[in-house]
Amino acid sequence: MAKPSRRQFLKIMGATGAALLAGKKASANEGHKINNETIGMLYDATKCVGCKACMSACKRVNGDYGSLSYERAKFDTDGLWDAPEDLSGSTRTLIKLFKQSEQEWSYVKYSCMHCQKPSCVSVCPVAAMTRDPETGIVDYNKNTCIGCRYCQVACAFNIPKFQWEKAIPQIVKCDLCKNTNLPKKGISACAEVCPAGAIMFGKRKDLLEEAEKRLRENPGKYINHIYGAHEVGGTNHLYLASMQFNKLGLPTLKEDAPAEFSEKIQHTIYKGFIAPVALYSTLCFIAVKNMKGHGEAEKEHDTKTDEGGDH
């Protein structure tokens, strides 16, 4: 009795392993397609003057909607300025200055990258993170979010932020003014107020065209790379800069979307729920057979001891 069931058990284990292996191999080629009709922003670090008008416009417009509060800096005892140190549960976008030397420096703007294949959307267990298929906006719905923070673990850019100090917290990230400035004025608040033309708002294909034009017409001015064009499967927030992007806090990333890899494996294991159902039925078959064999042995035993059988 023990031997065949052991073999069956090993078979099941082998099948699970094979499914996992298959998942790994299948992830190689089929990829998602970048949609250039979606909207986004092109941030040109060489044009940015660091006035931070975008930051205050963001809080002014989205303040109530995203419960974005002002953040006091440690040195600012009187609370005169909104001076966030980093993106946080109160700040959706931020301008930072990186200084390599007195001559070499660059501003950089942080906010959600609005990925074409967003990890946060892929991992959210209750679909609180969504990507609008038409606009490409990655949006957050606090009314369905359970606060598990898997989106934070998953995001390669560390963009979604959590309100750690609140009893009723939420995730905070840029939604391209989806519910505020965009429906009213057709442009995100940060792009609207930028006085230096550092933020260009529009369709991804137009942004790419413009970025390529700038690279072509100003040889030597820029690093010859449009950040976000291909990173993690493409993002709708694109960057041009005169300094290495990883120095500006933008991580060096591969072209494949991490979500493609993880979803392939997960889908291979759970495709059509076949594997779990097969596993359950096989196990049932073995267990019932084992129980029967055992029950017969027990009956013999019971007739001797005159006692009813438990399971």
Next chain:
Amino acid sequence: MGHDEYQKHDAKILTPSFIVLLTLTLIGFALILLRFVKGIGAVSNMSDGYPWGIWITYDVATGTAIACGGYAMAILVYIRNRMHYHPMIRSAILTSMFGYGLAGFSVMVDVGRPWNAYNFFVPSKWQANSAMFEVAVCVMAYTTVLIMEFLPAILTTLEKTEWKTLQHLLDRVYSRLGMERPERIGDRLDKVKELAAWARPRLDKILIFIIVLGITLPTMHQSSLGSLLLIASTKLHPLWHTGFLPLLFLINCMYIGYSIAILESVLSCYAFKRPFETKELSGLARIIPWLTVIWLSVVIGDLAWRGQLAKAVSFDFYSRFFLLEFCLIAGGSLLLFSKRRRESIRWLFVSAALIVLGGALYRFNVYLIGFNPGKGWHYFPALAEVMITVGIVAFEILGYQVLVKILPVLPKLHTREQLAEAHQHTVGKKALEH
């Protein structure tokens, strides 16, 4: 296998360890209250870079693996048909029930917006791409299954009970109030007894299908606990980030499961002064090295395939933790290859402890130690955060201690002579050890 396969452990409930565990539990629960009033940031060191701290890493990812004793034993008993391990299954299931139930509870402490958790039951919100969704649904289902698997112990007790303590208590309450105790209370209690007697044989008939569900569900969600970190390809160190994470987590929970069954049996026999189940335990111990050998081969093979072997022995921060994990698991298994050691309670205990430590460290490595969100982020758990986890673990042990004394959970000791003999055996052993 008759009804009397299990027995209650006859002993006082109020022991010194009970008081200690209760204190720890109360401290933990007070801090949980604080967390709900002042936010997660008030009690923990988690940050936007490290959004998962020890609550997820220990209580959920590691705690459920440690609670896999019931799963591992069920595979052994019902699938590999080693029915002679059957007496050990109830205590394994009880620990699993606590482990999983409290993992679910600690998730509710950890998530920021627990009142939205009902969305897991709203089909339009289901997100099948998310490994987290799979884990959450499976863990909820498995906790329910564990409760049903444990139900026979409760039902048998209800059938036999005379409600002495309760009747006594009610009498006192009513006499204080200066009233007669109404008849209908007694009737109600009899009803419960009847209901239990009615339900138990019916449950027995379908129990095997529930038990098999209890094998399928952990197979699914334990592998998915590994899948959770697949997405963090840029943050998890390449020593641990691999497409084999689901398979590694699955095998990992099995050898942890068998090892914890050994530890739990040794510890409860020691604490409750029962004879050690040496024969069963050495049988269990024979399975473990096979599982760890498969696991270690996958780890090494995968590292070699991805060209990361040099990183594994570079002795930097990550390599040291990897090697520690590796040595604990390999060391513990190596001990178990010897028959002599497998038959010594002390060596069984040592090797099972090494394997549980190593297996748990693997999960810590994947979820915390090997996780690096980038420059400037650091995480080390806050005292309050640790105390909440300690409180939850204390509550688990407390619950186990109490339930084995009021419900038939532990394997039945057959005769007085057997008991006495075993007792002498342990006394002799202990004398030797000192």
